[in-house]
């Protein structure tokens with residue numbers, strides 16, 4: 275291999291607010307922190323492979339967080355970050371990458387342009403790191419909180435990750451300096467006499483440490499979500515029966531609706547609308563009618579699935595609107611209950627759910643009372659596709 279491998283190092287035990295789960299496995303705006311970090315590199319066109327370094331004690335959390343992604347198999351980290359990086363580097367020896375990017379899993383907002391800047395600089399120097407110039411005046415103070423001096427800030431930088439190196443150089447430095455305690459990989463490179471360049475970092479590429487960091491990251495990601503709108507349409511024909519199911523409510527009627535599941539035409543249209551917003555095909559793709567296990571199934575299974583797919587994509591449903599098209603039964607008396615039922619299934623405030631009905635003035639198949647049609651739209655906020 276001649277390309278670039280990213281090591282995403284998330285073997286630390288640091289938890290948030292005294293919880294039991296290391297922070298890299300906590301959801302940030304709907305997606306685990308480590309998933310966001312891995313995706314930044316998996317999606318980068320100039321990164322050929324991504325090696326996670328984790329504590330195997332959290333294997334289940336890791337596998338959950340990374341469902342559907344394809345990094346290299348993880349390697350177990352060590353007792354310190356430096357040991358974890360060394361184990362990660364040793365695991366790449368057979369792959370023989372030309373360059374390696376070493377990144378903290380707890381920096382989930384790293385962006386593609388920053389990664390590219392590090393890679394560009396690596397073409398000219400053995401090492402390159404993103405960093406931010408220090409703009410605040412720096413003071414040194416003792417334990418008594420009395421300032422002892424003002425530190426000149428000219429030429430001072432705050433180091434971030436990913437830190438990039440030529441693979442053979444940084445592996446040799448880590449092996450040789452295994453007994454030293456460096457604060458980052460660039461320090462080991464410096465100690466080994468390697469030239470390391472600084473490229474422009476990004477304030478958003480912060481290491482999640484305090485709850486303020488967390489809030490800022492959530493806001494940043496929330497602002498970055500983009501709206502998508504999906505539409506759905508469905509029809510079911512009347513057959514023998516004494517009730518229909520619409521938006522999860524059983525409504526007495528002199529006919530039933532035919533269909534494989536409970537034939538909830540309104541919930542099917544809504545499920546398709548959400549799947550449409552996600553670009554995830556349609557209900558039949560996820561729940562094939564040929565599969566006997568969906569016979570008579572309550573349709574909230576389908577709607578819940580669409581809601582779960584939205585969450586898995588890091589998204590949020592902000593509004594849904596369903597129109598039921600029929601002459602009878604009358605929808606009005608059930609409208610409020612339908613809104614509340616759909617809201618409960620999707621975990622939304624009822625004000626984000628609209629249900630309405632119309633007739634077709636006696637025209638067409640709904641006018642002739644041959645069946646019921648429904649259409650729906652869903653507005654979903656989603657992270658923009660990775661560039």
Ligand code: MG
Pocket residue numbers: 508509510533537538539542
């Ligand atoms: Mg249907």
